[in-house]
Amino acid sequence: MADLITEAVAARLRAVGAHAVPEDLYAAAGSTFYERLVGSDRAEIREVLALARKTEGPILDLAAGSGRLTIPxxxxxxxxxxxxxxxxxxxxxxxxxxxxxxxxxxxADMRDFTLARRFRLVILGATSLTLLNGEDRAALYAAVRRHLAPGGLFAFTLAGAIAEAELRVTRTEKIWVPGPDGAERYLFSQQIEDDGSARLVNWLRADDLVPGGRVTVFTSRLQVLGLDEICREIADAGFEEPNVSPVRSPQGAEIVMVTTSAVSSTTIAADDAVA
Known part of the structure; x- marks a missing residue:
């Protein structure tokens, strides 16, 4: 489990003789913390609703998480x-x-899923593409193509150029996170790995750093992806040249939305159901 803990967090733990209890940021207790962390984030929602108004039928929300896009x-x-x-x-x-x-x-796994329908809109929000390495992203693109109706849109978000540069910097800082009994102070640690192509992130409650304590550390490892790289990938995966537009973020984070369609639907059986 040591490879899930950043060097900065490990040093903080050693300093007080505490021990890490790593938890997946997206499972069990991690899922509740993640909802506290991003539940109030309204970024992308306006843009996704605008896309939805231009399409018909059910919408497929990949890596839907706690429903930040699904619910609205x-x-x-x-x-x-x-x-x-x-x-x-x-x-x-x-x-x-x-x-x-x-x-x-x-x-289901967004890299390999089978639904008995196709969709006119498939969305992947919250820069969730960064959860996947190159091989896994190729599998995702193939799965999306299988489920897009002719002319259907695939929409996903990425960090913009300035935000991407910030994601390539190792840092540790204290951040207030909303909670049921008021905001709590958490230690956020980001460690850059694999020659700058990936980042390991840790979250732990600052008050848990006590001598001899067992400290829950929520962890995730993410890819740092450039827009040009992703545009090349989706073209190689059989998608049209994408449209890229800025996302208005109340928090001021730089995010872009990428929308594209499959070049051809010939790989989809003619008798497949269209949602």
Whole structure:
């Protein structure tokens, strides 16, 4: 588990004689913390709703997580298939939308899934593409192509150029995170690895750093992706030249939305159901 802990966090733990208990940021207790971290983030929602208004039929939300995009889409009157590898994350969607017939939660891997329908809009928000390495991204692109209706849109987000540069810097800082009993101070640590192409991130509650303590450390390893690199990848995967537009973020984060369609639908069987 040591490879999941940044050097900066390991040093803080050693200084007080505490021990790390690594937890996946997207599972179990990590999913609840992740919702606290991003639940109030409104970035992308306006742009996704605008895309939805231009399309018909159900929408496929990949790596849907706790429903940051799924929930506003459903509340706008759209049917959504929320797909995520974490059942814990999807349980948070169901908590907000109990019994909601306009959402279908599917526990599956966005790199390899099969649904008996095609979609006119497939979305991948929250820069979730960075969860995947090159081989896994190629698998994702293939899965999306199999599920796009003719002329359908694939929309995803990435960090812009300035934000991308910031993601390539090792740093440690304290950040206030909202909680049910008020904001709590967390230590955020980002460690750059693999010659700058990946980053290991850790989150731990500052008050848990006590002598001899067992400290929960939420962890994730993410890729640092450039827009030009991704545009080349999706072209090689059989998608059209993408449209890139800025996302308005209340937090001021630099994010861009990439939209594209499959060059050809000939790989999709003619009798496949279109959603």
């Amino acid at each position: 889409l459903v509340r706008s009157g759209r049917r959504v298939i929320a797909l995520d590898l974490s059942a814990d994350m999807l349980a948070l969607v169901r908590h907000v939308l109990p019994g909601e017939s306009a959402v279908e939660c599917v526990v």
